[in-house]
Amino acid sequence: KAGVTQTPRYLIKTRGQQVTLSCSPISGHRSVSWYQQTPGQGLQFLFEYFSETQRNKGNFPGRFSGRQFSNSRSEMNVSTLELGDSALYLCASSDSGRKETQYFGPGTRLLVL
């Protein structure tokens, strides 16, 4: 089985722009979770989607949004980018949403200038 893929792997944006990141889960997995990792705040949960519905959400401003499609692929969008949004964005997929069955993608590294 192919693993979790994230595109793009690297991205450079400027303040005020918006960005869309994509995550393709392992075939058959219906749950996709997104995480943000920064040197200052560490690894933080953004949101989880299961069968196209947002099942849980972390403490992030409304500029961060996501969605999941019928084929389980997920996108997250960040609008009005700030310098502090520079981070490694990780997605993880699982068949049930249980943390111990999650497989992580390699991440998208976003740099906001």
Added chain:
Amino acid sequence: SQELEQSPQSLIVQEGKNLTINCTSSKTLYGLYWYKQKYGEGLIFLMMLQKGGEEKSHEKITAKLDEKKQQSSLHITASQPSHAGIYLCGADDEAQKLVFGQGTRLTINP
């Protein structure tokens, strides 16, 4: 909100030596996850501990959960260069959101 504190933040050990990483929770632990991350890459799930006193092993890595101390320890025996990376502990908060420790960066010197 639940917080996880890991110690030490970084660790440099000689190849072949044993080492221990600790993860202490500010609240009751109902489940504790350990992950390994190579720098700038995704996480690899190592193991999950659910019950107080539970101990699990994966190759040369052993993790224990001390429910009373709200603490988990990860022990690596006879460390190898392949063990190098960042180790993170994670736990579910009351809302079933995964919270993480800040990570322990492990370097193995040959």
